[in-house]
Amino acid sequence: MIISIKAIYLLKRLSKYITKLGNKKKATIKDIANVLNISPAAVSKALHNDSRISEKTKKAVRQVAKNLNYQPNHLASALRLGKSNLVGVIVPRTNSNFFSSVIQNIEEVLNKEGYNIIITQSNESYKKECDNIDTLLFTQVDGIIASMANETVDLDYYEKVKSKGIPLILFDRGENDLNVDYIGINDYDSSHMIIEHLVNQGCKRIAHIGGFKRTRIYNNRIKGYTDAIKKHNLPLDDELLIESSLTIKDGRNKMLQLLNLNKRPDAVYVAGDYAALGALQVLNENNIKIPEDIALVGFGDEPFTAMVTPTISSINQHSAEIGRLAALTFLEHAKKDVITQSLNKKILDAELIVRDSSGK
Amino acid sequence: MIISIKAIYLLKRLSKYITKLGNKKKATIKDIANVLNISPAAVSKALHNDSRISEKTKKAVRQVAKNLNYQPNHLASALRLGKSNLVGVIVPRTNSNFFSSVIQNIEEVLNKEGYNIIITQSNESYKKECDNIDTLLFTQVDGIIASMANETVDLDYYEKVKSKGIPLILFDRGENDLNVDYIGINDYDSSHMIIEHLVNQGCKRIAHIGGFKRTRIYNNRIKGYTDAIKKHNLPLDDELLIESSLTIKDGRNKMLQLLNLNKRPDAVYVAGDYAALGALQVLNENNIKIPEDIALVGFGDEPFTAMVTPTISSINQHSAEIGRLAALTFLEHAKKDVITQSLNKKILDAELIVRDSSGK
DNA sequence: AAAATATGCTTAAACGTTTAAGCAAACTAA
DNA sequence: TTAGTTTGCTTAAACGTTTAAGCATATTTT
Numbered sequence: 001m002i003i004s005i006k007a008i009y010l011l012k013r014l015s016k017y018i019t020k021l022g023n024k025k026k027a028t029i030k031d032i033a034n035v036l037n038i039s040p041a042a043v044s045k046a047l048h049n050d051s052r053i054s055e056k057t058k059k060a061v062r063q064v065a066k067n068l069n070y071q072p073n074h075l076a077s078a079l080r081l082g083k084s085n086l087v088g089v090i091v092p093r094t095n096s097n098f099f100s101s102v103i104q105n106i107e108e109v110l111n112k113e114g115y116n117i118i119i120t121q122s123n124e125s126y127k128k129e130c131d132n133i134d135t136l137l138f139t140q141v142d143g144i145i146a147s148m149a150n151e152t153v154d155l156d157y158y159e160k161v162k163s164k165g166i167p168l169i170l171f172d173r174g175e176n177d178l179n180v181d182y183i184g185i186n187d188y189d190s191s192h193m194i195i196e197h198l199v200n201q202g203c204k205r206i207a208h209i210g211g212f213k214r215t216r217i218y219n220n221r222i223k224g225y226t227d228a229i230k231k232h233n234l235p236l237d238d239e240l241l242i243e244s245s246l247t248i249k250d251g252r253n254k255m256l257q258l259l260n261l262n263k264r265p266d267a268v269y270v271a272g273d274y275a276a277l278g279a280l281q282v283l284n285e286n287n288i289k290i291p292e293d294i295a296l297v298g299f300g301d302e303p304f305t306a307m308v309t310p311t312i313s314s315i316n317q318h319s320a321e322i323g324r325l326a327a328l329t330f331l332e333h334a335k336k337d338v339i340t341q342s343l344n345k346k347i348l349d350a351e352l353i354v355r356d357s358s359g360k
Numbered sequence: 361m362i363i364s365i366k367a368i369y370l371l372k373r374l375s376k377y378i379t380k381l382g383n384k385k386k387a388t389i390k391d392i393a394n395v396l397n398i399s400p401a402a403v404s405k406a407l408h409n410d411s412r413i414s415e416k417t418k419k420a421v422r423q424v425a426k427n428l429n430y431q432p433n434h435l436a437s438a439l440r441l442g443k444s445n446l447v448g449v450i451v452p453r454t455n456s457n458f459f460s461s462v463i464q465n466i467e468e469v470l471n472k473e474g475y476n477i478i479i480t481q482s483n484e485s486y487k488k489e490c491d492n493i494d495t496l497l498f499t500q501v502d503g504i505i506a507s508m509a510n511e512t513v514d515l516d517y518y519e520k521v522k523s524k525g526i527p528l529i530l531f532d533r534g535e536n537d538l539n540v541d542y543i544g545i546n547d548y549d550s551s552h553m554i555i556e557h558l559v560n561q562g563c564k565r566i567a568h569i570g571g572f573k574r575t576r577i578y579n580n581r582i583k584g585y586t587d588a589i590k591k592h593n594l595p596l597d598d599e600l601l602i603e604s605s606l607t608i609k610d611g612r613n614k615m616l617q618l619l620n621l622n623k624r625p626d627a628v629y630v631a632g633d634y635a636a637l638g639a640l641q642v643l644n645e646n647n648i649k650i651p652e653d654i655a656l657v658g659f660g661d662e663p664f665t666a667m668v669t670p671t672i673s674s675i676n677q678h679s680a681e682i683g684r685l686a687a688l689t690f691l692e693h694a695k696k697d698v699i700t701q702s703l704n705k706k707i708l709d710a711e712l713i714v715r716d717s718s719g720k
Numbered sequence: 721a722a723a724a725t726a727t728g729c730t731t732a733a734a735c736g737t738t739t740a741a742g743c744a745a746a747c748t749a750a
Numbered sequence: 751t752t753a754g755t756t757t758g759c760t761t762a763a764a765c766g767t768t769t770a771a772g773c774a775t776a777t778t779t780t
Contacts, residue, residue, distance in 0.1 A: 026524060028766055039730050044768060052728060069523065074498045075444060076766035079435040079735050086499070094479070095460035103454065104481060116495050119454070119479040121464065135476050138434045139446070163429070164386065277667055284669075307637055309644075309669040388736055399760050404738060412758060436736035439765050 027068035035064050047072070078140065087117045087330060088136030090146035092124045092173070097302050098319045099147070102171065105323025106145060113331055115142070126151040133157050143167040143330045148174065150215055150245070167333035171326045172317070173217060181333075181344040183325045187217045190315050190350040191224025192231075194269050194297050197313075197352055199232050201359075203267035203295055207240040209254045209279065210271045218243075221271050221299070240265055244275060251278025259286065267295040267358070273302040276312055280357065284309075296357040310356035318348050387428035395424050407432070438500065447477050447690060448496030450506035452484045452533070457662050458679045459507065462531065465683025466505060473691055475502070486511040493517050503527040503690045508534065510575055510605070527693035531686045532677070533577060541693075541704040543685045547577045550675050550710040551584025552591075554629050554657050557673075557712055559592050561719075563627035563655055567600040569614045569639065570631045578603075581631050581659070600625055604635060611638025619646060627655040627718070633662040636672055640717065644669075656717040670716035678708050 029047075033040040038057065046053045046061035064070075078084040087110055091099040107117050118139060122129035129149045136144055137160075144161055148170065158178050161168045167181075174182040198206050208225045211218030222241065229236045239261055244250040251270060255278065258265055270276035276298030280290070288294055290310050298305055298314040305312040325346050332344075389407075393400040398417065406413045406421035424430075438444040447470055451459040467477050478499060482489035489509045496504055497520075504521055508530065518538050521528045527541075534542040558566050568585045571578030582601065589596045599621055604610040611630060615638065618625055630636035636658030640650070648654055650670050658665055658674040665672040685706050692704075 029768095030766075040767080041731080041769075042729060044766095045729090048768085052726095054728060057728080069520075071497050071524070073439070073500060073766050075435050075439040075500050076735090077768070079433070079439055079737090079765090080767045080769090082735070084435060093460070094454040094463065095457055097455055100453070100455035100460075104483075107481070111491075111495075116478070116480075116499060118476070120476075121467070123464075131471075135471075137431050139476060140433060140435050160429075164431070281667075304664045304667055307641075307664055308667055389738095390736075400737080401739075401761080402759060404736095405759090408738085412756095414758060417758080433736050436765090437738070439735090439767090440737045440739090442765070 026073075027065075027070040028073065029070075031068055032061060032064050032070060035068070036060055083142050084140045085115050086139060086141045087115050088132075088139070088141040088144045088146075089117050089119045090122055090129060090132050090136070090144065091119070092122050092147060092149050094119065094121055096300075098172070098300055098317055101319035102147075102323035102326070105320045106327045109324055109327035110330070115334075122149040124149045124151055126154070130157045133161060137161065137164065137166070141166070142334060143169070145169045145171065145326045145330060147172045150212065153214060167330055169326050169329050169333075171322050173215060175216060179343060181329050183322050183329065183346045183348075184217065185315075185317050185322070185348045185350040187220035187350075188224040188227075190299070190352070191221045191269070192228045193350070193352045194315070195225065195228035195232065197354065198267045198269065198295055198297065198358065199234070201267075201291065201295055205235055205240070205263065205265045206267040206269060207242070207258050207265035208269050208271070209242050209244055209246075209251065209258075209275055211246050212243050218271055225269065237263075246270075246272035246275040248274050248278040248281075251275030252282050253278075255279035255282040259288075265294065267291075267297070269297045271299050273298040273300040273305050273312065273314055276314070277304065277308065280308060280310075280312060291356070291358050297352075298357075301353055305353075306355065313355045313358040314353050316351040316353055318350065321348055386433075387425075387430040388433065389430075391428055392421060392424050392430060395428070396420055443502050444500040445475050446499060446501045447475050448492075448499070448501040448504045448506075449477050449479045450482055450489060450492050450496070450504065451479070452482050452507060452509050454479065454481055456660075458532070458660055458677055461679035462507075462683035462686070465680045466687045469684055469687035470690070475694075482509040484509045484511055486514070490517045493521060497521070497524065497526070501526070502694060503529070505529045505531065505686045505690060507532045510572065513574060527690055529686050529689050529693075531682050533575060535576060541689050541706075543682050543689065543706045543708075544577065545675075545677050545682070545708045545710040547580035547710075548584040548587075550659070550712070551581045551629070552588045553710070553712045554675070555585065555588035555592065557714065558627045558629070558655055558657065558718065559594070561627075561651065561655055565595055565600070565623065565625045566627040566629060567602070567618050567625035568629045568631070569602050569604055569606075569611065569618075569635055571606050572603050578631055585629065597623075606630075606632035606635040608634050608638040608641075611635030612642050613638075615639035615642040619648075625654065627651075627657070629657045631659050633658040633660040633665050633672065633674055636674070637664065637668065640668060640670075640672060651716070651718050657712075658717075661713055665713075666715065673715045673718040674713050676711040676713055678710065681708055 029040045029043045032043045042053060043061050046058045089103060089106060094100050103119060110117055118136065118141065120132040120135060122132055126149055129152055143166055155175060155178050158168065169181045171183040174184060195206060206229065210222045213219045213222060226236060242254045244254050251274065258268060268279060270279055276296060280296060283290055283294060290296055296312060298312045301314045301316040305314045329344055389400045389403045392403045402413060403421050406418045449463060449466060454460050463479060470477055478496065478501065480492040480495060482492055486509055489512055503526055515535060515538050518528065529541045531543040534544060555566060566589065570582045573579045573582060586596060602614045604614050611634065618628060628639060630639055636656060640656060643650055643654060650656055656672060658672045661674045661676040665674045689704055
């Protein structure tokens, strides 16, 4: 009997709060406390399964929380605990198979550990990248995982992140000067693999449409190219090595430039798939046989390389693994509260996918 | 003289706080207040350019804030103000030109108004989508802009968002049953445009590889297809209308299925570009001339449609405009604090891009 | 039976910000 | 002069959580 009277009493209080909820306000821990006539502290502990709260109370709290459609206020707990459980991710763009795959894997690893990620895009612009960093710092992220814009040379903004004591992990596009963790593939070796492959296919005059030297990864690809060419005693003409922005359009222009040479190359290694596509279009339009007249190799293994005619050989950058490792590296930092910037450079071996544009 | 003594005094306090900062702690409004010997409230007001604070104080506050490398704590202000200035975006995947372009435009519009966006991916999975919604609610987003997963049929989770009084805007993949704002293109009319175009090219037996009927947009495309076929008095055979998941692989399979018919179609309209690509591959492999033997039209205007051979005619979905409108619709809701779910369906006219796969 | 320990809560302060209300001092208007 | 207004701040409470400290009761140990 006494129980039923209690139950009726509770129901009354509950319904009172449910109607209050109807008036738009979100339920808080206080509301639950009021319904059950206990303190907010007890509710908080019950929800966190504190050992000093009775099973009976815990059950009641969980039940009322459900009925009131209670959702913990992340802002409040984050403020109190001094951590947001948010991780910022900065990429040049999401519209690329490489970056979206990296992101997906970062998300997968971090979600399991209770973190959520905020994705921002720099669109390869330095200014936008700085804005993104400000945004992320403002949002009180617990860490930042970033791939720098092509344009970025000034590292002050990244120093700002470091000075705040927030873990910073770079991937793909990084900088040695910034003493932070880095995950990437071995660009230098990748170039060697490509030249090796082209030499095996019988190519004797290999050109390179590269990215800008100031970006470390493109510089490494260029170094790998020149060293490999020297190693095989092939001609290393200035006219065969071209820097570019690696867009489709630029790929077209630089390919035309190569076609206009007195001594045309018999193979072209392009440091990016989009530019490689532009090059391919020019070759097709000029009825140049690929790979018989000129062989072509790209970089990045974008899905379209397997879609165009002929399909383009390319380098697989292990995006999934890079994402996974970047996330794990962040978690390492997050777990130990002492912010030891223990340099953690992880360089993965890339893989050459041979397709029609360079295969026999 | 007095000024210089004051200045020295200030410098002393400042340096004391700067060393304190060196010990990792982030500067707060309180630190600024302590340096200047004024109240935190005054500092807050100074930073917000309150008219009741003297210019002198404002200048001093700004200077000290800069010196201490002060960054406002978003969590605290969001908690106090009851809004996070974050907007959640849910897409099936970011690795698609359509979605990444929508996202970019949402971001552009919202950033200008002081909002930041949190991007999450459902990977076309209903479960992941629910997780994403929980995540976003937990993060206290001020609104959600979403495109539903293919799988999603149960709308309870979206009702949950509505019941919290959080503005919800759907785009591309929406549902009429959920009484919320929606931005999309006119799928029904798009089908008409395509059939019209194919008829003009002399096609007389047009097949449709569509998406699943349960998804509204694909259903509309199917309806548009059947109505247009009827209108032109063309054969509307069951064997010419196929539902599929619209992946590359499925595109291949369904195209093979069509090739095995006794009476092959002379045109195929595929409801997605990826599936259209699969179909194209099968046609190429079987040495079927495109568009002479069979014409092909895709949907979505993915960049690769202009890259493959032959280039694929497709429908431009106005991703930029959709993103812009979705963001503006959210802002409308955000500005009026009364949450009037004034239904706001915006249907844009799509555009047919004619390329080699269906042009003469 | 007294002392020690365990159980199940409550109280109160804190996280960093914002803001209504208040209060001197300085200025203005009568 | 005196009341009224403006200026430039301060005080204190609030947002929703978490948690150290405290305090009755109940239970166990001596």
